[in-house]
Amino acid sequence: MEKSLGKYIKAICFLLLVGVSSCTSDEKITKDPASEExxxxxxxxxxxxxxxxxxxTMNGVNKTLLESGCPTKFNFKWSETDDNIFTISLLDFTVGNMGMVISFxxxxxxxxxxxxEQDEYKGSGWIKFYGEDGSTWGEDEGNSSSAKGSNVKGYYNVYSHEINFIVDYNMMNVRSECFLQTxxxxxxxxxxEEFAQFEKDLEKYKEDHGLN
Structure with missing residues (x-):
């Protein structure tokens, strides 16, 4: 009985050790740069x-309302000193009657x-990108302020050009969710023109659902 119990404890310890090693390995991979290619x-x-x-979204509620989402202009600018870093900017974002323009x-x-993540994003060509503590501004980037606690996390396939990412502003539980698309x-x-059409479709949606 004691020998069986001893073998059982050793087996559990082994499985725990393997599990910890796997998690440690995954954590390391998470922080390793994507391949140069x-x-x-x-x-x-x-x-x-x-x-x-x-x-x-605010508190998990989709404020853009339309399933097709809102056309949003982003800028991608790669670092001149580090090949693995780029700046992602959300430019002049406003929806409906927000009354203000926000950039991040x-x-x-x-x-x-x-x-x-490889189980979820299958196939070759996927890279992950992640960053923290961005900055935000209104109509003048010169008056930008730190968005401490904000973060961007996303995935991009360099072959199919599929992308999705989430911008968490760490403010009033507001996020911009770029769902998977090409x-x-x-x-x-x-x-x-596309944004103007979105505004029209948004107004019609509100009228049809009594939200005006």
């Missing part, structure tokens, strides 16, 4: 002003996916 592909495409569809930017670093760099050419 993938980063080069990302730098060549994910750059400049790009329009993506987003949901603006944050430096993010490219990383490898850990094993759990980057279309041509959308920037029709951004004004």
């Amino acid at each position: 993938l980063v080069t592909e990302a730098r060549n495409f994910l750059t400049g002003d790009i329009v993506l569809s987003t949901h603006a 930017k944050c430096d993010v670093q490219t990383m490898q996916l850990n094993s759990w 980057v279309d760099k041509e959308r920037i050419n029709n951004y004004e």
Whole structure:
């Protein structure tokens, strides 16, 4: 009986040790830069002003209302001193009757996916990007202020150009959620028209649902 119990305890200890080692390994991978090849592909495409569809949420409630999201202009600017870092900026964001224009930017670093993330984002070409403590401003970037506690976390496939990421502003539980979609760099050419149509569709949605 004692021998069986001893074997059982040893087995449990072994499994715990393996589990801890796996978690430690995944944590290390999470912080390791993405491969040079993938980063080069990302730098060549994910750059400049790009329009993506987003949901603006507050306390988990979608304030953009429409399932298709709001066309939102982002800027991707890669560092000239570190190949693994770029700045992602949310430019001149406003929806409906917000009454103000908000911009936000944050430096993010490219990383490898850990094993759990690889299960969710299957196939080759995926990189992760993450950054903390961005800055925000209104109509004048010269008056920007620190957005302590804010963060950006996202995933991008350098081959299919699929992307999704979340910007957490650490303010009133407000987030911008860029759901999984394929980057279309041509959308920037029709951004004004697309945003105007979104505003019309948003007003109609509010009327149809008695939200005005």
